[in-house]
Amino acid sequence: MLEVHVDDRDTQIFQLMQAALAGEHVLLFSSGKPLVRLTPLAEPNHRTTGYHCLDISADELDAAFSPEVEAEVAALFNFHPGNAS
Numbered sequence: 001m002l003e004v005h006v007d008d009r010d011t012q013i014f015q016l017m018q019a020a021l022a023g024e025h026v027l028l029f030s031s032g033k034p035l036v037r038l039t040p041l042a043e044p045n046h047r048t049t050g051y052h053c054l055d056i057s058a059d060e061l062d063a064a065f066s067p068e069v070e071a072e073v074a075a076l077f078n079f080h081p082g083n084a085s
Contacts, residue, residue, distance in 0.1 A: 006014050016038055020026045026038035063069070 006017060016026050016028075020038040021040050027034045028036040028038070
């Protein structure tokens with residue numbers, strides 16, 4: 001495997017790398033044909049979903065999974081555990 005360390009911020013590869021890290025789709029072409037795609041190895045620092053992004057307390061989240069709520073959801077789907085087939 002060839003490893004290249006990018007330390008010189010004046011190089012074009014560094015700019016391409018920064019663009020890929022920022023979410024840009026970076027393709028490298030030769031003779032009009034795409035040959036290489038630059039993609040980040042790590043996930044972006046921001047997340048669009050997940051508990052830490054919700055504006056809800058732990059108690060509210062726990063209440064959403066109470067037996068009462070489960071029974072209400074089961075009734076909405078007309079599901080009766082004793083009659084599962």
